[in-house]
Amino acid sequence: MIAADRCTGRFAPSPSGPLHFGSLLAALASFVDARARSGRWLVRMEDLDPPREMPGADSLILATLEKHALHWDGTVLYQHSCHARYREILADLSARGLAYRCACSRARLATLGHVYDGYCRTHSPPAGQTCALRLQLPDQVVQFEDRIQGWQQQNLAKGGDCVIHRKDGLFAYQLAVVVDDIDQGVTDIVRGSDILESTGQQIYLGGLLGAGKQQYAHIPVVLGADGLKLSKQNHAPALDDTRPSSNLCRALETLRQNPPGGLDNETPETVLKWAVTHWDITAIPGVNSVTA
Numbered sequence: 001m002i003a004a005d006r007c008t009g010r011f012a013p014s015p016s017g018p019l020h021f022g023s024l025l026a027a028l029a030s031f032v033d034a035r036a037r038s039g040r041w042l043v044r045m046e047d048l049d050p051p052r053e054m055p056g057a058d059s060l061i062l063a064t065l066e067k068h069a070l071h072w073d074g075t076v077l078y079q080h081s082c083h084a085r086y087r088e089i090l091a092d093l094s095a096r097g098l099a100y101r102c103a104c105s106r107a108r109l110a111t112l113g114h115v116y117d118g119y120c121r122t123h124s125p126p127a128g129q130t131c132a133l134r135l136q137l138p139d140q141v142v143q144f145e146d147r148i149q150g151w152q153q154q155n156l157a158k159g160g161d162c163v164i165h166r167k168d169g170l171f172a173y174q175l176a177v178v179v180d181d182i183d184q185g186v187t188d189i190v191r192g193s194d195i196l197e198s199t200g201q202q203i204y205l206g207g208l209l210g211a212g213k214q215q216y217a218h219i220p221v222v223l224g225a226d227g228l229k230l231s232k233q234n235h236a237p238a239l240d241d242t243r244p245s246s247n248l249c250r251a252l253e254t255l256r257q258n259p260p261g262g263l264d265n266e267t268p269e270t271v272l273k274w275a276v277t278h279w280d281i282t283a284i285p286g287v288n289s290v291t292a
């Protein structure tokens, strides 16, 4: 474990495809925000879900980051190398009575409209049955100040107890993101606002696992012409690696950082240097989405 005494940001892509403009925004914002405070910036590959991944996407993503001069500190952490650690945490949460096995079928879950009713809290599945593991969430409101979205109050009970280990054996994002942010000493989480709603649960789980102080900033997600979030799943176009400075300037404009005209003719290093010197997180629009 790394001591969380120095500002540490991170970019945590899932290797389901090459980087698109929306993910560049998250990479750039987290990088500049950390570097503006002389902090560390880490890259973590969230390869938890092999069926949804694209072979070779990790190398493409890392090459694109390098082309854009988004150089990370240390080595890239791959979540597939952390399974033993996740198992240890799951065993700990179960032993503390904070997580429980759930055998509810998809059909039953569908009738609940995606808000789990806690049935297996009181109806333990028989030993040996293949189960998911759920985190028992109290009826409690988590409050935090998001550096872009402002004051947040999230009711943990609203979404029902979340899955932290899936029935198919895969570890849930909600578990891995919290464990790794703690273990990597991440202090500053800057990412897309599509994850804002899950943050209360992550803060709660982090508290159970002894997380230090962490700040959050959720940037707007980028919508394509079809009004949907740019994502690898809906085949957002890959970034053109031959135009890194122009991509970076466009991203800075989207983040309302007002890069001067002509900066896109400079090297990506120069663009980033300008961005770090002039970084103003308060200028980022506090809306949930912007159009590409």
Ligand code: GLU
Pocket (backbone or CB within 6 Å): 011, 012, 013, 014, 046, 177, 190, 191, 192, 195
């Ligand atoms: N892996 C997530 C994604 O690609 C990001 C998770 C995070 O930043 O917490 O959307």
